[in-house]
Amino acid sequence: MSTPATTYDYIVVGAGSAGCAVAAGLIEREAGTVAVIEAGPQDNHPFVKIPMALIWLMGSRRDWQFKSAPMAGLNGRQINIPRGRMVGGSGSINSMVWFRGRASDFDGWNVPGWTWADVAPVFDAVEGRTAPNRLANPHPLTENLHRLFGGNGIAPPSPDYESAGVCHFNLQNGRRWSAADAFLRPAAGPDLTVITGQEVSRLHVQGDRAAGVYLGDTLLTATKGVVLSAGSIGSPDILLRSGIGPSDSVEDQIIDAPEVGQNLHDHPGCGMHFAGVHSGYGLTLRQAAAWAMSPLNYLRGKGPLASPTVEGAAFFNARGDGAEPDVQSHFIPFFMNHAGSRYAPGSGYFADVCVCRPKSRGRLMRRDGQLHIALGLFNDEADLDTLTHGLFRLRHLMADAMGDTAAPEVHPAGKATTFEDMRDHVRDAAGTAYHPVGTLRMGADATAPVTPQLQVRGVDALWAADASIMPAVTSANTNAPSMMIGHRAASFIAA
Numbered sequence: 001m002s003t004p005a006t007t008y009d010y011i012v013v014g015a016g017s018a019g020c021a022v023a024a025g026l027i028e029r030e031a032g033t034v035a036v037i038e039a040g041p042q043d044n045h046p047f048v049k050i051p052m053a054l055i056w057l058m059g060s061r062r063d064w065q066f067k068s069a070p071m072a073g074l075n076g077r078q079i080n081i082p083r084g085r086m087v088g089g090s091g092s093i094n095s096m097v098w099f100r101g102r103a104s105d106f107d108g109w110n111v112p113g114w115t116w117a118d119v120a121p122v123f124d125a126v127e128g129r130t131a132p133n134r135l136a137n138p139h140p141l142t143e144n145l146h147r148l149f150g151g152n153g154i155a156p157p158s159p160d161y162e163s164a165g166v167c168h169f170n171l172q173n174g175r176r177w178s179a180a181d182a183f184l185r186p187a188a189g190p191d192l193t194v195i196t197g198q199e200v201s202r203l204h205v206q207g208d209r210a211a212g213v214y215l216g217d218t219l220l221t222a223t224k225g226v227v228l229s230a231g232s233i234g235s236p237d238i239l240l241r242s243g244i245g246p247s248d249s250v251e252d253q254i255i256d257a258p259e260v261g262q263n264l265h266d267h268p269g270c271g272m273h274f275a276g277v278h279s280g281y282g283l284t285l286r287q288a289a290a291w292a293m294s295p296l297n298y299l300r301g302k303g304p305l306a307s308p309t310v311e312g313a314a315f316f317n318a319r320g321d322g323a324e325p326d327v328q329s330h331f332i333p334f335f336m337n338h339a340g341s342r343y344a345p346g347s348g349y350f351a352d353v354c355v356c357r358p359k360s361r362g363r364l365m366r367r368d369g370q371l372h373i374a375l376g377l378f379n380d381e382a383d384l385d386t387l388t389h390g391l392f393r394l395r396h397l398m399a400d401a402m403g404d405t406a407a408p409e410v411h412p413a414g415k416a417t418t419f420e421d422m423r424d425h426v427r428d429a430a431g432t433a434y435h436p437v438g439t440l441r442m443g444a445d446a447t448a449p450v451t452p453q454l455q456v457r458g459v460d461a462l463w464a465a466d467a468s469i470m471p472a473v474t475s476a477n478t479n480a481p482s483m484m485i486g487h488r489a490a491s492f493i494a495a
Contacts, residue, residue, distance in 0.1 A: 008035040008193065010493070011213055011222040012229055013200050013238065016089020017179040017479055018466040018486030019229030021126070023192065024183035025490020032224055033191045036184070037213065039199040040085035043092045049175040050298065051308040055342075057093040062086045066233060066373060073360070073378025079431045081373060083231055087196060088178035090231065091479055094434070095310040096169040096176060097330075098132035101474030101481055102159050105357075109471045112444055113452050119484055126483045129182040132168040135311055137302045139333035140405070141280055141349055142166055142311040147401040149316070157313045159325055159356060159475040164314035164401070170479075171308070174301035179483050200230070203242040203462070205254060210462035225461030227493060228440075229486060232468040233364060233373065236261045236439040236449075240366045244459065249365035255458045259449050261364040263441045265473060267328070267354040267433035268377045270387055270426045272394060273338045275348035276407025281307070282335030282347030309334060315476075316397070318353070318390035327390040328354045328476055330433070338411040348407050351398060353390035354433045356475040358383045364439050377430065387430065388423045391416070435478040440468040453492045465489030 009032025012023045023036045040062055047053035048062075059065060059082070066081040084090035100123050103116035134154065135142075146152040148164035157163040170177045184194070195215075203226060204212035204219055212221040228235040239245055243252045245260035274280075281287065281304045290303065297303030309332050315325035331351045337344035360383050362376025378384045399406055412429070416422040442450040442464075449457060450469050456462040467482045474481050 005193070006219070007221040007223060008033045009222065009224040010034045010227065011220060012036045012227045013213060014038065014089060014228070014230035014234060014466065015087045015180065015184065015194065016084060016229060016231060016466065017091040017482040018489070019089065019227070020179035020184040021483050021486030022227050022229055022465050022490050022493070024187035025487055026494055027187040027189065027192050029490065029494040031494040033193070035193045035195060035220065037198055037200055037215070038087050038194065038196045040087070041196055043087040043178070043180055048086070048088070048092050050305055051096070051171065051174070051176065052305045054093050054095060054309065058082045063093060064233070068373050068375040071375060071377055073376070073384065073427065074430060075427050079375070081233070081375070081432070081436060082434055083233060087184070087194070088180040090434070091178040091482075092176070092180070094479055095308045096171055096479070097308070097310055097313065097477045098130070098168045098170050098480050099159065099474075099476035101476055105472070105474040111442055111452050111471065114442075119488070122484045122488045123480065126480070126487050130170040130177060130483070131172065132170045132480075134168055135166050135171070135308070136174065137306060138166045138311045139280060139307065141333045141402065142331060144401055144403070144405060145312040145314060145331055147403070148314050148397050157315055159315045159328065162316045162325055164312065166312050167310070169308055174298070174306050179486070200238055201241065203238065203244075205242065205459065208458070209460040222461070225463065225493070227489065228456070228462070228464045229466045231466050232264070232436040232439045233371075235464055235466055235468045236364050237366070237371055239456070244456075249367075257449055257458060259441060259447055261439050262361070263438040263471070264362040264364050264373070264375060264436065265358055265360060265438050266375060266377070266436045267356070267473060268358055268360070268383055268387060268430055269352045269354035269433050270391060270430040271350055271352035272391065272398070272409055273336055273348065273350055273411040274398070274407040275335060275346050275410045277347060279347050279405065279407040280333035280335055280349035283343060283345045284347050287347065304334070307333070314397070315356070316393065318386045318393060320393050325475075326356050326386055328356055329394055330354070348410070351394060353387055353394050355383050355386050355390075357472065375432070375436070377432070378427070384423060384426060387426055388419060391422055391426070392419075433477070435467075435473060437467040437470040437473045437478060440464045441471050442469040443471060454489050463489060463493055
Protein backbone atom coordinates (compact mmCIF):
# COMPACT_ATOMS: atom_id res chain seq x y z
CA MET A 1 0.00 0.00 0.00
CA SER A 2 1.20 3.50 -0.83
CA THR A 3 1.74 5.86 2.09
CA PRO A 4 -0.89 8.52 1.51
CA ALA A 5 -0.31 12.23 1.72
CA THR A 6 -2.98 14.18 3.57
CA THR A 7 -4.14 16.50 0.79
CA TYR A 8 -4.95 16.11 -2.90
CA ASP A 9 -6.86 18.16 -5.42
CA TYR A 10 -9.22 15.28 -6.26
CA ILE A 11 -10.03 12.03 -4.51
CA VAL A 12 -11.60 9.25 -6.58
CA VAL A 13 -13.24 6.54 -4.47
CA GLY A 14 -12.96 3.20 -6.28
CA ALA A 15 -10.44 1.95 -8.83
CA GLY A 16 -13.02 0.10 -10.92
CA SER A 17 -13.99 0.43 -14.55
CA ALA A 18 -15.35 3.96 -14.14
CA GLY A 19 -12.93 5.14 -11.45
CA CYS A 20 -9.85 4.27 -13.50
CA ALA A 21 -11.23 6.22 -16.46
CA VAL A 22 -12.11 9.23 -14.26
CA ALA A 23 -8.67 9.36 -12.69
CA ALA A 24 -6.87 9.04 -16.02
CA GLY A 25 -9.04 11.76 -17.56
CA LEU A 26 -8.28 14.19 -14.74
CA ILE A 27 -4.55 13.51 -15.00
CA GLU A 28 -4.53 13.90 -18.79
CA ARG A 29 -6.34 17.23 -18.47
CA GLU A 30 -3.78 18.37 -15.88
CA ALA A 31 -6.62 19.10 -13.50
CA GLY A 32 -4.44 18.61 -10.42
CA THR A 33 -3.24 15.87 -8.11
CA VAL A 34 -5.45 12.80 -7.90
CA ALA A 35 -5.68 10.08 -5.27
CA VAL A 36 -7.56 6.89 -6.13
CA ILE A 37 -8.72 4.95 -3.08
CA GLU A 38 -9.31 1.22 -3.57
CA ALA A 39 -10.58 -0.97 -0.72
CA GLY A 40 -9.08 -4.13 -2.19
CA PRO A 41 -5.57 -5.11 -3.25
CA GLN A 42 -3.70 -4.58 -6.49
CA ASP A 43 -4.76 -6.65 -9.51
CA ASN A 44 -1.41 -8.44 -9.75
CA HIS A 45 -2.75 -11.91 -8.96
CA PRO A 46 -2.12 -14.24 -11.95
CA PHE A 47 -5.77 -15.30 -12.00
CA VAL A 48 -6.78 -11.76 -12.96
CA LYS A 49 -5.16 -12.05 -16.39
CA ILE A 50 -6.19 -15.65 -17.16
CA PRO A 51 -9.67 -15.43 -18.72
CA MET A 52 -11.16 -18.63 -17.30
CA ALA A 53 -9.76 -17.96 -13.81
CA LEU A 54 -12.58 -15.53 -13.07
CA ILE A 55 -14.45 -18.56 -11.69
CA TRP A 56 -11.93 -18.69 -8.82
CA LEU A 57 -11.91 -14.93 -8.26
CA MET A 58 -15.66 -14.73 -7.66
CA GLY A 59 -16.24 -15.50 -4.02
CA SER A 60 -12.60 -14.82 -3.10
CA ARG A 61 -11.22 -11.95 -1.04
CA ARG A 62 -11.12 -9.97 -4.29
CA ASP A 63 -14.92 -10.03 -4.37
CA TRP A 64 -17.09 -7.97 -2.00
CA GLN A 65 -19.30 -11.08 -1.70
CA PHE A 66 -22.51 -9.09 -1.34
CA LYS A 67 -25.78 -10.94 -0.84
CA SER A 68 -29.26 -9.71 -1.59
CA ALA A 69 -32.03 -9.60 0.95
CA PRO A 70 -34.60 -12.42 0.64
CA MET A 71 -36.90 -11.70 -2.30
CA ALA A 72 -40.58 -12.60 -2.60
CA GLY A 73 -40.18 -12.89 -6.37
CA LEU A 74 -37.60 -15.65 -5.82
CA ASN A 75 -39.64 -17.56 -3.26
CA GLY A 76 -37.73 -15.93 -0.42
CA ARG A 77 -34.28 -16.78 -1.75
CA GLN A 78 -31.17 -14.64 -1.39
CA ILE A 79 -28.69 -14.47 -4.26
CA ASN A 80 -25.01 -13.61 -4.56
CA ILE A 81 -24.05 -10.22 -5.99
CA PRO A 82 -20.38 -10.49 -7.01
CA ARG A 83 -18.53 -7.15 -7.16
CA GLY A 84 -14.81 -6.76 -7.73
CA ARG A 85 -12.74 -5.68 -4.74
CA MET A 86 -9.34 -4.85 -6.25
CA VAL A 87 -7.79 -2.48 -8.76
CA GLY A 88 -9.91 -2.80 -11.88
CA GLY A 89 -13.03 -3.42 -9.78
CA SER A 90 -15.67 -5.68 -11.26
CA GLY A 91 -13.80 -5.34 -14.56
CA SER A 92 -11.12 -7.54 -12.97
CA ILE A 93 -13.49 -10.44 -12.26
CA ASN A 94 -15.97 -10.23 -15.15
CA SER A 95 -16.12 -12.17 -18.41
CA MET A 96 -14.97 -9.11 -20.41
CA VAL A 97 -17.96 -9.20 -22.80
CA TRP A 98 -18.07 -5.89 -24.68
CA PHE A 99 -21.37 -4.28 -25.66
CA ARG A 100 -22.23 -0.60 -25.87
CA GLY A 101 -25.97 -1.23 -25.67
CA ARG A 102 -28.69 0.07 -27.96
CA ALA A 103 -28.81 3.65 -29.18
CA SER A 104 -32.36 3.78 -27.84
CA ASP A 105 -31.10 2.89 -24.35
CA PHE A 106 -29.34 6.23 -24.08
CA ASP A 107 -31.99 8.23 -25.90
CA GLY A 108 -34.52 6.65 -23.56
CA TRP A 109 -32.75 8.03 -20.51
CA ASN A 110 -34.19 11.43 -21.46
CA VAL A 111 -31.23 13.17 -19.82
CA PRO A 112 -29.80 16.27 -21.53
CA GLY A 113 -26.31 15.58 -22.85
CA TRP A 114 -26.65 11.79 -22.68
CA THR A 115 -28.30 10.89 -25.98
CA TRP A 116 -26.74 8.33 -28.29
CA ALA A 117 -25.30 11.17 -30.37
CA ASP A 118 -23.60 12.48 -27.22
CA VAL A 119 -22.15 9.19 -25.98
CA ALA A 120 -21.19 7.44 -29.23
CA PRO A 121 -17.99 9.51 -29.66
CA VAL A 122 -17.07 8.73 -26.05
CA PHE A 123 -17.41 5.01 -26.74
CA ASP A 124 -15.15 5.50 -29.76
CA ALA A 125 -12.51 7.09 -27.51
CA VAL A 126 -12.79 4.36 -24.89
CA GLU A 127 -12.50 1.62 -27.50
CA GLY A 128 -9.39 3.30 -28.84
CA ARG A 129 -7.81 2.21 -25.54
CA THR A 130 -9.54 -1.07 -24.81
CA ALA A 131 -9.47 -2.36 -28.43
CA PRO A 132 -12.25 -4.94 -27.99
CA ASN A 133 -12.18 -7.70 -30.57
CA ARG A 134 -13.62 -11.08 -31.42
CA LEU A 135 -12.46 -13.97 -29.25
CA ALA A 136 -9.51 -15.49 -31.08
CA ASN A 137 -10.19 -19.19 -30.52
CA PRO A 138 -13.76 -19.85 -29.44
CA HIS A 139 -15.03 -23.35 -28.82
CA PRO A 140 -16.59 -24.95 -31.94
CA LEU A 141 -19.95 -24.95 -30.14
CA THR A 142 -19.74 -21.18 -29.77
CA GLU A 143 -18.99 -20.83 -33.48
CA ASN A 144 -22.29 -22.60 -34.15
CA LEU A 145 -24.29 -19.87 -32.44
CA HIS A 146 -24.56 -17.75 -35.58
CA ARG A 147 -26.91 -20.44 -36.91
CA LEU A 148 -29.61 -19.32 -34.47
CA PHE A 149 -30.73 -16.57 -36.82
CA GLY A 150 -28.46 -16.88 -39.86
CA GLY A 151 -26.66 -14.14 -41.67
CA ASN A 152 -24.65 -12.98 -38.66
CA GLY A 153 -21.45 -14.73 -39.75
CA ILE A 154 -18.44 -13.60 -37.75
CA ALA A 155 -20.01 -10.26 -36.78
CA PRO A 156 -20.72 -9.88 -33.06
CA PRO A 157 -24.33 -10.23 -31.96
CA SER A 158 -26.21 -6.98 -31.46
CA PRO A 159 -29.03 -5.99 -29.10
CA ASP A 160 -30.51 -3.95 -31.96
CA TYR A 161 -31.81 -7.00 -33.84
CA GLU A 162 -32.19 -10.76 -33.48
CA SER A 163 -28.67 -12.09 -33.77
CA ALA A 164 -26.22 -14.53 -32.21
CA GLY A 165 -22.54 -15.34 -32.36
CA VAL A 166 -19.13 -15.00 -30.80
CA CYS A 167 -18.78 -11.86 -28.67
CA HIS A 168 -16.14 -9.17 -28.64
CA PHE A 169 -14.02 -8.88 -25.49
CA ASN A 170 -11.57 -6.45 -23.92
CA LEU A 171 -8.71 -8.94 -24.13
CA GLN A 172 -5.21 -8.28 -25.43
CA ASN A 173 -2.98 -11.19 -26.44
CA GLY A 174 -5.45 -13.51 -24.77
CA ARG A 175 -5.22 -11.74 -21.42
CA ARG A 176 -7.64 -9.49 -19.55
CA TRP A 177 -7.28 -5.81 -20.48
CA SER A 178 -9.27 -3.95 -17.84
CA ALA A 179 -9.74 -0.23 -17.25
CA ALA A 180 -6.72 -0.43 -14.95
CA ASP A 181 -4.63 -1.47 -17.98
CA ALA A 182 -6.28 0.85 -20.48
CA PHE A 183 -6.57 3.97 -18.33
CA LEU A 184 -4.98 3.93 -14.88
CA ARG A 185 -1.50 2.58 -15.60
CA PRO A 186 -0.86 4.83 -18.63
CA ALA A 187 -1.73 7.81 -16.39
CA ALA A 188 0.91 6.94 -13.79
CA GLY A 189 3.10 9.84 -12.69
CA PRO A 190 3.82 12.21 -9.83
CA ASP A 191 0.28 13.63 -9.81
CA LEU A 192 -1.44 10.25 -9.45
CA THR A 193 -1.49 8.25 -6.20
CA VAL A 194 -3.21 4.87 -5.96
CA ILE A 195 -3.96 3.80 -2.39
CA THR A 196 -4.98 0.15 -2.02
CA GLY A 197 -6.27 -1.84 0.93
CA GLN A 198 -8.08 1.16 2.41
CA GLU A 199 -11.86 1.49 2.64
CA VAL A 200 -13.56 4.88 2.74
CA SER A 201 -15.73 4.96 5.86
CA ARG A 202 -17.49 8.26 5.11
CA LEU A 203 -17.20 11.61 3.40
CA HIS A 204 -15.85 14.71 5.09
CA VAL A 205 -18.46 17.39 4.45
CA GLN A 206 -17.84 21.00 5.47
CA GLY A 207 -20.97 23.09 5.21
CA ASP A 208 -22.42 22.11 1.84
CA ARG A 209 -19.12 20.99 0.30
CA ALA A 210 -17.31 17.65 0.09
CA ALA A 211 -13.86 18.38 1.48
CA GLY A 212 -12.38 14.88 1.71
CA VAL A 213 -12.87 11.32 2.90
CA TYR A 214 -12.14 9.32 6.01
CA LEU A 215 -10.14 6.10 5.86
CA GLY A 216 -11.25 4.86 9.25
CA ASP A 217 -10.29 7.79 11.45
CA THR A 218 -7.70 9.18 9.01
CA LEU A 219 -8.81 12.22 7.03
CA LEU A 220 -7.65 12.79 3.46
CA THR A 221 -8.51 16.25 2.21
CA ALA A 222 -9.65 17.12 -1.32
CA THR A 223 -9.20 20.76 -2.28
CA LYS A 224 -11.21 20.50 -5.52
CA GLY A 225 -13.59 17.64 -4.83
CA VAL A 226 -14.46 13.98 -4.41
CA VAL A 227 -15.65 11.52 -7.06
CA LEU A 228 -17.67 8.46 -6.02
CA SER A 229 -16.86 5.57 -8.36
CA ALA A 230 -17.44 2.71 -5.95
CA GLY A 231 -20.25 1.15 -7.99
CA SER A 232 -24.00 0.85 -7.69
CA ILE A 233 -23.71 -0.61 -4.21
CA GLY A 234 -20.62 1.14 -2.84
CA SER A 235 -21.31 4.70 -3.99
CA PRO A 236 -24.80 5.09 -2.46
CA ASP A 237 -23.66 3.24 0.66
CA ILE A 238 -20.91 5.81 1.23
CA LEU A 239 -23.49 8.60 0.92
CA LEU A 240 -25.79 6.87 3.41
CA ARG A 241 -22.93 6.35 5.86
CA SER A 242 -22.16 10.05 5.49
CA GLY A 243 -25.70 11.15 6.42
CA ILE A 244 -26.82 11.87 2.83
CA GLY A 245 -29.99 10.02 1.91
CA PRO A 246 -33.58 9.30 2.93
CA SER A 247 -34.52 9.71 6.56
CA ASP A 248 -35.35 6.01 7.01
CA SER A 249 -31.90 4.88 5.87
CA VAL A 250 -29.36 7.21 7.48
CA GLU A 251 -28.18 8.11 10.92
CA ASP A 252 -27.23 11.71 11.76
CA GLN A 253 -28.78 12.95 8.52
CA ILE A 254 -27.11 16.06 7.11
CA ILE A 255 -28.87 16.17 3.73
CA ASP A 256 -32.32 14.77 2.92
CA ALA A 257 -31.93 12.95 -0.40
CA PRO A 258 -34.94 10.61 -0.71
CA GLU A 259 -33.85 8.84 -3.92
CA VAL A 260 -30.36 7.81 -2.83
CA GLY A 261 -30.39 4.00 -3.00
CA GLN A 262 -33.68 3.84 -4.91
CA ASN A 263 -34.09 2.57 -8.50
CA LEU A 264 -31.83 -0.46 -7.90
CA HIS A 265 -32.17 -3.00 -10.69
CA ASP A 266 -30.28 -5.64 -12.65
CA HIS A 267 -30.78 -7.99 -15.58
CA PRO A 268 -32.67 -10.99 -14.12
CA GLY A 269 -31.59 -14.26 -15.68
CA CYS A 270 -32.16 -17.99 -15.60
CA GLY A 271 -30.31 -20.73 -17.45
CA MET A 272 -30.55 -24.08 -19.15
CA HIS A 273 -27.96 -26.82 -18.68
CA PHE A 274 -26.98 -29.25 -21.42
CA ALA A 275 -24.75 -32.33 -21.03
CA GLY A 276 -23.35 -34.81 -23.52
CA VAL A 277 -20.14 -36.73 -24.26
CA HIS A 278 -19.11 -34.83 -27.40
CA SER A 279 -19.96 -31.30 -26.35
CA GLY A 280 -18.32 -28.59 -24.26
CA TYR A 281 -15.39 -28.39 -21.88
CA GLY A 282 -15.66 -30.50 -18.75
CA LEU A 283 -13.98 -32.84 -16.33
CA THR A 284 -13.95 -36.15 -18.20
CA LEU A 285 -11.38 -38.84 -18.94
CA ARG A 286 -11.76 -38.02 -22.62
CA GLN A 287 -10.57 -34.46 -21.91
CA ALA A 288 -7.86 -35.32 -19.36
CA ALA A 289 -5.00 -34.86 -21.83
CA ALA A 290 -6.42 -31.52 -23.00
CA TRP A 291 -6.60 -30.26 -19.43
CA ALA A 292 -3.04 -31.43 -18.81
CA MET A 293 -1.95 -29.39 -21.82
CA SER A 294 -4.15 -26.39 -20.97
CA PRO A 295 -1.37 -24.21 -19.41
CA LEU A 296 0.75 -24.59 -22.55
CA ASN A 297 -2.26 -24.07 -24.80
CA TYR A 298 -3.19 -20.97 -22.84
CA LEU A 299 0.17 -19.43 -23.77
CA ARG A 300 -0.88 -20.02 -27.39
CA GLY A 301 -4.26 -18.38 -26.75
CA LYS A 302 -6.18 -21.65 -27.02
CA GLY A 303 -8.03 -24.10 -24.83
CA PRO A 304 -10.22 -23.73 -21.74
CA LEU A 305 -7.93 -21.41 -19.76
CA ALA A 306 -8.05 -18.91 -22.63
CA SER A 307 -11.84 -18.89 -22.54
CA PRO A 308 -13.59 -16.06 -20.67
CA THR A 309 -16.32 -18.67 -19.97
CA VAL A 310 -19.04 -16.55 -21.61
CA GLU A 311 -17.91 -16.86 -25.24
CA GLY A 312 -21.04 -16.03 -27.16
CA ALA A 313 -24.41 -14.34 -26.90
CA ALA A 314 -27.76 -14.02 -28.59
CA PHE A 315 -30.41 -11.31 -28.61
CA PHE A 316 -33.99 -12.15 -29.52
CA ASN A 317 -37.61 -11.43 -28.81
CA ALA A 318 -38.79 -13.71 -26.02
CA ARG A 319 -42.19 -14.37 -27.59
CA GLY A 320 -40.91 -14.60 -31.16
CA ASP A 321 -43.56 -12.15 -32.35
CA GLY A 322 -41.31 -10.12 -34.65
CA ALA A 323 -40.80 -7.29 -32.17
CA GLU A 324 -37.35 -6.02 -31.19
CA PRO A 325 -35.11 -8.14 -28.95
CA ASP A 326 -36.10 -7.99 -25.29
CA VAL A 327 -33.86 -10.77 -23.93
CA GLN A 328 -30.17 -11.66 -24.09
CA SER A 329 -28.62 -15.10 -23.81
CA HIS A 330 -25.06 -15.72 -22.62
CA PHE A 331 -23.48 -18.92 -23.95
CA ILE A 332 -20.86 -20.82 -21.91
CA PRO A 333 -19.28 -23.89 -23.59
CA PHE A 334 -18.49 -25.54 -20.26
CA PHE A 335 -20.33 -28.21 -18.29
CA MET A 336 -21.98 -26.46 -15.37
CA ASN A 337 -23.43 -28.65 -12.67
CA HIS A 338 -26.89 -27.40 -11.71
CA ALA A 339 -26.74 -28.99 -8.27
CA GLY A 340 -23.93 -29.59 -5.82
CA SER A 341 -20.22 -29.17 -6.46
CA ARG A 342 -18.96 -27.02 -9.33
CA TYR A 343 -16.33 -29.70 -9.99
CA ALA A 344 -18.74 -32.49 -10.90
CA PRO A 345 -17.64 -34.70 -13.82
CA GLY A 346 -19.26 -34.23 -17.20
CA SER A 347 -19.07 -32.25 -20.41
CA GLY A 348 -21.68 -29.88 -21.74
CA TYR A 349 -22.69 -26.27 -22.14
CA PHE A 350 -24.95 -23.64 -20.64
CA ALA A 351 -27.13 -20.83 -21.98
CA ASP A 352 -29.27 -18.39 -20.07
CA VAL A 353 -31.99 -15.85 -20.76
CA CYS A 354 -31.74 -12.35 -19.25
CA VAL A 355 -34.37 -9.62 -19.52
CA CYS A 356 -32.76 -6.72 -21.39
CA ARG A 357 -34.90 -3.89 -20.03
CA PRO A 358 -36.41 -5.01 -16.71
CA LYS A 359 -39.28 -3.10 -15.18
CA SER A 360 -38.74 -4.29 -11.60
CA ARG A 361 -37.03 -1.97 -9.17
CA GLY A 362 -35.54 -2.51 -5.72
CA ARG A 363 -33.73 -0.46 -3.16
CA LEU A 364 -30.44 -0.26 -1.31
CA MET A 365 -30.63 1.00 2.28
CA ARG A 366 -29.01 0.77 5.69
CA ARG A 367 -30.84 -0.79 8.63
CA ASP A 368 -29.41 -0.97 12.14
CA GLY A 369 -26.01 -0.07 10.76
CA GLN A 370 -26.07 -2.88 8.17
CA LEU A 371 -26.26 -2.72 4.39
CA HIS A 372 -29.58 -4.07 3.06
CA ILE A 373 -29.75 -4.84 -0.69
CA ALA A 374 -33.39 -5.34 -1.68
CA LEU A 375 -32.78 -6.22 -5.33
CA GLY A 376 -36.48 -6.54 -6.11
CA LEU A 377 -36.35 -9.15 -8.89
CA PHE A 378 -39.80 -9.82 -10.34
CA ASN A 379 -41.47 -7.11 -8.28
CA ASP A 380 -43.06 -6.47 -11.67
CA GLU A 381 -44.24 -9.84 -12.94
CA ALA A 382 -43.92 -8.69 -16.53
CA ASP A 383 -40.20 -9.48 -16.16
CA LEU A 384 -41.02 -12.99 -14.94
CA ASP A 385 -43.32 -13.60 -17.92
CA THR A 386 -40.76 -12.28 -20.43
CA LEU A 387 -38.02 -14.48 -18.98
CA THR A 388 -40.31 -17.53 -18.99
CA HIS A 389 -41.28 -17.02 -22.63
CA GLY A 390 -37.60 -16.50 -23.44
CA LEU A 391 -36.59 -19.85 -21.97
CA PHE A 392 -39.11 -21.70 -24.10
CA ARG A 393 -37.87 -19.95 -27.22
CA LEU A 394 -34.22 -20.53 -26.25
CA ARG A 395 -34.94 -24.26 -25.90
CA HIS A 396 -36.10 -24.44 -29.51
CA LEU A 397 -33.38 -22.15 -30.85
CA MET A 398 -30.58 -24.14 -29.22
CA ALA A 399 -31.85 -27.43 -30.61
CA ASP A 400 -31.89 -25.99 -34.12
CA ALA A 401 -28.53 -24.21 -33.88
CA MET A 402 -26.41 -26.99 -32.42
CA GLY A 403 -27.54 -29.61 -34.91
CA ASP A 404 -25.37 -32.73 -34.75
CA THR A 405 -23.35 -31.27 -31.87
CA ALA A 406 -26.41 -30.72 -29.67
CA ALA A 407 -26.36 -32.22 -26.18
CA PRO A 408 -29.51 -33.15 -24.26
CA GLU A 409 -31.00 -30.55 -21.95
CA VAL A 410 -30.59 -31.85 -18.40
CA HIS A 411 -32.03 -28.94 -16.43
CA PRO A 412 -34.81 -27.92 -16.16
CA ALA A 413 -35.76 -30.33 -18.99
CA GLY A 414 -38.86 -32.35 -18.12
CA LYS A 415 -39.51 -30.31 -14.98
CA ALA A 416 -40.58 -27.35 -17.11
CA THR A 417 -42.78 -28.26 -20.03
CA THR A 418 -45.78 -26.03 -19.28
CA PHE A 419 -45.70 -22.27 -18.93
CA GLU A 420 -46.61 -22.40 -15.24
CA ASP A 421 -43.97 -25.07 -14.52
CA MET A 422 -41.31 -22.98 -16.25
CA ARG A 423 -42.46 -19.89 -14.38
CA ASP A 424 -42.09 -21.78 -11.10
CA HIS A 425 -38.64 -22.95 -12.17
CA VAL A 426 -37.58 -19.34 -12.82
CA ARG A 427 -38.65 -18.31 -9.32
CA ASP A 428 -36.66 -21.25 -7.91
CA ALA A 429 -33.51 -20.80 -9.99
CA ALA A 430 -33.17 -17.25 -11.32
CA GLY A 431 -30.32 -14.93 -10.45
CA THR A 432 -28.89 -11.94 -12.28
CA ALA A 433 -26.29 -11.16 -14.92
CA TYR A 434 -24.28 -9.24 -12.27
CA HIS A 435 -25.18 -5.83 -13.71
CA PRO A 436 -26.60 -3.79 -10.78
CA VAL A 437 -27.29 -0.15 -11.71
CA GLY A 438 -29.38 2.87 -10.97
CA THR A 439 -29.02 3.68 -7.27
CA LEU A 440 -27.88 7.27 -7.90
CA ARG A 441 -30.06 8.04 -10.88
CA MET A 442 -29.02 11.08 -12.88
CA GLY A 443 -31.63 13.41 -14.28
CA ALA A 444 -32.58 17.02 -14.93
CA ASP A 445 -35.45 16.79 -12.44
CA ALA A 446 -34.87 18.08 -8.93
CA THR A 447 -35.53 14.69 -7.31
CA ALA A 448 -32.74 12.87 -9.15
CA PRO A 449 -29.77 12.34 -6.79
CA VAL A 450 -27.28 13.29 -9.53
CA THR A 451 -27.39 16.05 -12.17
CA PRO A 452 -26.69 15.47 -15.87
CA GLN A 453 -23.18 16.82 -15.16
CA LEU A 454 -22.83 14.04 -12.53
CA GLN A 455 -22.80 16.37 -9.53
CA VAL A 456 -24.43 14.95 -6.40
CA ARG A 457 -27.33 17.24 -5.62
CA GLY A 458 -27.07 19.15 -2.37
CA VAL A 459 -23.30 18.79 -2.01
CA ASP A 460 -20.80 20.95 -3.85
CA ALA A 461 -17.56 19.43 -5.17
CA LEU A 462 -19.01 15.92 -5.09
CA TRP A 463 -19.61 13.82 -8.20
CA ALA A 464 -20.79 10.26 -8.92
CA ALA A 465 -19.39 8.39 -11.91
CA ASP A 466 -20.22 4.71 -12.30
CA ALA A 467 -23.18 2.48 -13.21
CA SER A 468 -25.15 3.84 -10.26
CA ILE A 469 -26.02 6.95 -12.29
CA MET A 470 -27.85 5.03 -15.04
CA PRO A 471 -31.57 5.88 -14.99
CA ALA A 472 -32.18 2.49 -16.63
CA VAL A 473 -29.86 -0.41 -17.39
CA THR A 474 -28.57 -0.76 -20.93
CA SER A 475 -29.79 -3.70 -23.02
CA ALA A 476 -26.61 -5.78 -22.63
CA ASN A 477 -23.51 -6.14 -20.44
CA THR A 478 -22.63 -2.97 -18.54
CA ASN A 479 -18.83 -2.89 -18.38
CA ALA A 480 -18.35 -0.82 -21.54
CA PRO A 481 -21.00 1.76 -20.55
CA SER A 482 -19.36 2.07 -17.12
CA MET A 483 -16.03 2.99 -18.72
CA MET A 484 -17.83 5.43 -20.99
CA ILE A 485 -19.44 7.10 -17.96
CA GLY A 486 -16.09 7.42 -16.19
CA HIS A 487 -14.34 8.77 -19.27
CA ARG A 488 -17.08 11.33 -19.81
CA ALA A 489 -17.19 12.31 -16.14
CA ALA A 490 -13.58 13.46 -16.23
CA SER A 491 -14.42 16.15 -18.80
CA PHE A 492 -17.31 17.43 -16.66
CA ILE A 493 -15.26 17.45 -13.48
CA ALA A 494 -12.16 19.05 -14.96
CA ALA A 495 -14.34 21.80 -16.42
